[in-house]
Amino acid sequence: MTHANLRFPASFVWGAATAAYQIEGAVREDGRTPSIWDTFSHTPGKVLGGDTGDVACDHFHRWRDDVRLMADLGIGAYRFSVSWPRVQPTGRGPAVQRGLDFYRALVDELLAHGITPMVTLYHWDLPQELESAFPSGSPAGGGWPERDTAYRFEEYAGIVAGALGDRVELWATLNEPWCSAFLGYGSGVHAPGRTDPEAALRAAHHLNLAHGLGARALRAALPTRARVGVCLNPSAVRPLTPSAADLDARRRIDALANRVFTGPMLRGTYDDDLLADTARITDWSFVRDRDLATARQPLDFLGINYYSPAVVSAAPHADGPRLDGHGAADHSPWPGADSVSFHRAPGELTAMDWPVDPTGLKDLLLEYTAQAPGVPLFVTENGAAYDDKPGAGGQVHDPDRIRYLHGHLTAVHEAILAGADVRGYFLWSLMDNFEWAYGYSKRFGAVYVDYETQERTPKSSAHWYAKVAASGELRAAEE
Ligand code: PNW
DSSP, rough: OOOOOOOOOOOOOEEEOOOOOHHHHHHHHOOOOOOOOOHHHTTTSSSGOOSOOOOOOOHHHHHHHHHHHHTTTTEEEEEEEEEEEHHTTTTSSOOOHHHHHHHHHHHHHHHHHTEEEEEEESSSBBBBHHHHHOTTTTTOOOOOTTTTTHHHHHHHHHHHHHHTTTTTOOOEEEHHHHHHIIIIITSSSTTOOOOOOHHHHHHHHHHHHHHHHHHHHHHSSSSOOOEEEEEEEEOEEESSSSHHHHHHHHHHHHIIIIHHHHIIIIIOOOOOHHHHHHHTTTOOOOTTTTHHHOOOOOOOOEEEEOSSOOEESHHHSSSSSSOOOSSSSSSSSTTTTTTTTTESSSSOBEEEOOOTTHHHHHHHHHHHHHHHTOOEEEEEEEEEOOOOOBBBTTTTTHHHHHHHHHHHHHHHHHHHTTTOOOOEEEEOBBBOOGGGGGGHHHHHHHEEEEETTEEEEEEEHHHHHHHHHHEEEOOOOOO
């Protein structure tokens, strides 16, 4: 059997991604104030090993070296996020110039090395002030369950666009609003750690509103060549069996994982089945007249973050750990669908215990090609954690990650051949970093980080990816 190499379009973007709280450190420098992730990581028991982002990869001081490293690896585009509390410490009012200067310098350095920047405005680090404020007198706190937070985001989007708009073309409003809403306010395994199903649904709505308001603010401030989108983590969700009951479980999770965001953002609606499934929890009276029209802004691209598929059935939870891929949470991140069971999809497991199955990525790219006709797609995150360790000589050999990436890039290529307009791929992540509730125990990087010395060592996957990026071609039978 002969294998042809897989050639990607010449304009295909080969990128890598990070997020501010996961890499920057320097949490008290230049007027930065705590975000909900600072508070959460400093709360005992919330993050594995008591890890925090206080130092992380010290990228705030090492950004020049990190850009050079990317250039050496032939990375064509870099997706990073702006730390809201570095730019607007209380989440409202005037911006801190030094905070903006950091990102302007970073962008200039990227451009000087021929690397295209993609800015994510919000990758989960809400200024703590906005969470602690009680705009509607809610005793539980503010944050995304409160409407005001969406207006604060609109203002923040305008500030960042004003500072970086002359040099950044690719803009994403939110990263994975599902995690912000349902892990942050539902299961509580992410900041701010609240466990209130109604608050989670309110948060989802106000994130939809924030996306719309933010996208509009970006367009008003940016030159017309700018491209504005959003990064979602749609769930590739499959029924355990073709039974009517399992198909219904699939429908419920599709509503709560996917359509709760794509409904407003792509179609300007919340689907009736989602409203019915959650009716015991909320009457959705916090949705105001124009909100859905606001959430539905024209998109220049849709960012898809993908790691692993989900398999669900209607049967109630069996005893034992939850298998929904979100840790052993006592509270469900699925309001109104507590009875749905999650099963392990077949396939090898990564260090996160997430099964490796590239067909989920191909399926999602084709599904969103159909759902958002004419909207270009980016894979804005894809990658895997493995137990990487430097060997003798200091090299880090990570053949499992190479196989993971090879499989998923093959799936992207198949999706393109089948008609998906995929413009680029951002590997998660450029380097090992603070993996949220798992702290530094999970390494997603193509570059190894020694947290004692902050030394960076490209793993063999980084060298492999550099070759793919340089040639625009995936070797057929990689081994
Ligand atoms: C995404 N889940 O996080 C984020 O965008 C990244 O910041 C993160 O490092 C990466 O994926 C790897 O985890 C997720 O539990 C965290 O379903 C948790 C879940 C999904 C995505």
